[in-house]
Amino acid sequence: MAEVFRMIINGRSADARSGETFEVRNPANVDEVVGVVAKGDRDDVRDALRAATTALESSWWPRIYESRRRGKVLQRYAALVEEHKDRLARLLTREQGKIYRESVGELDSLVSTFDYYAGYAGKIAGEVKYVRDGDSVIKVETRKQPIGLCAAILPFNFPVSLYAWKVAPALIAGNAVLIKPASTTPLTDIMLTSLLQEAGAPPGIASIVTGPASTVGDEILRHPAVKRIAFTGSTEVGRLVAQAASPALKHVTLELGGSDPTVVATDADLEMATDTIVRFGRFRNAGQSCTSVKRVYVFASIYERFVDMLAKTTAALRVGDGLVPETDMGPLNNEQQRLDVERFVADAVTRKATVVAGGRRLEEGPYAKGFFFQPTVIVDVPDDAALWRDECFGPVLPVMPVRDLEEALERANSTPFGLGAGLWSSSDHTIERFIEGIESGIVWINYKPLSIPETPFGGVKDSGHGRELGAEGLAEYLETKSIRKYIGKA
Numbered sequence: 001m002a003e004v005f006r007m008i009i010n011g012r013s014a015d016a017r018s019g020e021t022f023e024v025r026n027p028a029n030v031d032e033v034v035g036v037v038a039k040g041d042r043d044d045v046r047d048a049l050r051a052a053t054t055a056l057e058s059s060w061w062p063r064i065y066e067s068r069r070r071g072k073v074l075q076r077y078a079a080l081v082e083e084h085k086d087r088l089a090r091l092l093t094r095e096q097g098k099i100y101r102e103s104v105g106e107l108d109s110l111v112s113t114f115d116y117y118a119g120y121a122g123k124i125a126g127e128v129k130y131v132r133d134g135d136s137v138i139k140v141e142t143r144k145q146p147i148g149l150c151a152a153i154l155p156f157n158f159p160v161s162l163y164a165w166k167v168a169p170a171l172i173a174g175n176a177v178l179i180k181p182a183s184t185t186p187l188t189d190i191m192l193t194s195l196l197q198e199a200g201a202p203p204g205i206a207s208i209v210t211g212p213a214s215t216v217g218d219e220i221l222r223h224p225a226v227k228r229i230a231f232t233g234s235t236e237v238g239r240l241v242a243q244a245a246s247p248a249l250k251h252v253t254l255e256l257g258g259s260d261p262t263v264v265a266t267d268a269d270l271e272m273a274t275d276t277i278v279r280f281g282r283f284r285n286a287g288q289s290c291t292s293v294k295r296v297y298v299f300a301s302i303y304e305r306f307v308d309m310l311a312k313t314t315a316a317l318r319v320g321d322g323l324v325p326e327t328d329m330g331p332l333n334n335e336q337q338r339l340d341v342e343r344f345v346a347d348a349v350t351r352k353a354t355v356v357a358g359g360r361r362l363e364e365g366p367y368a369k370g371f372f373f374q375p376t377v378i379v380d381v382p383d384d385a386a387l388w389r390d391e392c393f394g395p396v397l398p399v400m401p402v403r404d405l406e407e408a409l410e411r412a413n414s415t416p417f418g419l420g421a422g423l424w425s426s427s428d429h430t431i432e433r434f435i436e437g438i439e440s441g442i443v444w445i446n447y448k449p450l451s452i453p454e455t456p457f458g459g460v461k462d463s464g465h466g467r468e469l470g471a472e473g474l475a476e477y478l479e480t481k482s483i484r485k486y487i488g489k490a
């Protein structure tokens with residue numbers, strides 16, 4: 001019998017009011033039901049929002065002088081997650097598909113993010129100044145207050161780290177948060193929300209409602225009690241979120257799709273570039289990362305050698321169940337993802353592209369029950385192929401030669417997206433010109449596309465707006481109240 005996962009509403013485990021449930025299956029073996037989950041609807045969202053409103057009105061949590069107490073909850077929580085890390089990582093691999101090592105990495109990133117924001121305890125402060133207005137002295141003050149009730153809408157690809165990016169700053173700032181995970185990956189997020197209760201968050205401050213986007217998601221977007229929406233997901237849904245949030249003028253952060261380019265210059269460390277692009281950049285999480293390396297532009301004089309290196313390293317990756325220690329890459333999260341990836345490859349091949357590694361789904365033997373696809377490198381992809389234009393959310397890497405940095409920049413900037421971008425070069429001149437010319441919110445120089453709590457994350461153009469992580473990520477969860485107080489005559 002598969003384990004039952006209930007929602008967390010008002011600090012307690014809750015079945016859906018309707019009593020309905022849905023199944024979450026293992027993408028490496030669809031015969032395995034990993035969990036049976038409450039199928040919430042609009043009524044369950046309203047229950048969670050009522051509980052959150054009561055908690056904000058009557059508990060100690062949002063008071064501006066209680067940030068040290070909130071910080072202690074965040075620290076206890078980080079310790080609890082650390083204690084349960086192995087169990088949570090196994091669950092994450094079984095529901096999401098990513099390899100165990102990467103699941104542990106996601107949990108480490110969650111712990112690190114909570115630890116980072118716990119460090120703001122006692123340090124969330126405005127400013128006080130004294131100014132003269134004619135012959136009057138005025139004390140002017142800015143006070144940083146929580147926004148109130150915030151929602152976190154999460155995608156299926158990083159259910160744990162993206163949870164932390166939203167929940168940790170929301171909580172240290174004194175807000176309540178309602179979490180809606182993706183329907184294929186709700187289980188680890190339910191466990192994580194249950195640990196928040198154990199860590200001491202007052203009932204109602206952190207809730208999770210699972211269920212369809214069309215009811216649970218839609219109710220969150222439209223309900224007037226929700227003051228802020230942090231959304232991570234596709235650009236298409238991001239536009240709907242922005243529209244739905246606009247009548248009530250809700251605060252919105254949109255972390256959307258990306259088609260991140262990486263440029264490899266002649267003077268790059270080619271070994272390190274190859275290893276990083278293959279092992280982390282493109283094929284981590286089976287290519288389902290917003291900041292995956294989705295296009296590579298290589299200076300012409302090293303192009304053939306570099307393609308050869310990429311193809312060999314990629315072909316050596318072992319695909320399989322993420323719980324098997326030798327596996328380098330797991331399955332895609334669901335069949336729709338695999339069909340989309342196949343469409344990208346077929347579109348390129350029809351236009352006379354050449355596959356130099358991988359290129360097809362895996363269905364035989366141990367792969368029969370999962371959504372496996374070979375890690376793929378593809379060259380001679382013409383300009384009009386979808387791979388250069390749209391976001392391919394799977395393990396396919398197109399590579400193209402370029403004359404010089406200016407051509408690389410022009411091509412890199414040629415999509416509607418602007419999330420991240422990478423450069424491999426040892427020349428300061430090339431590096432500085434790249435940073436100046438690239439249209440992206442994040443830049444990685446001679447390094448993997450890693451996210452770090454200390455520094456903001458977010459995109460430009462169709463990749464969204466607003467920032468998560470760092471001091472800017474915290475500022476998104478605070479209102480500034482500006483106060484002028486008459487002191488007396490100068």
Ligand code: NAD
Binds near residue numbers: 221
């Ligand atoms: P998605 O847009 O399909 O879904 C994201 C979340 O929104 C899910 O919880 C889904 O249930 C919910 N949702 C869908 N329709 C909704 C609606 N009408 N109203 C309310 N909620 C709704 O995205 P996905 O397929 O889960 O994730 C993949 C996408 O996320 C990719 O485009 C990827 O690039 C992007 N992503 C971006 C970042 C970033 O930080 N920029 C990070 C990770 C993933």
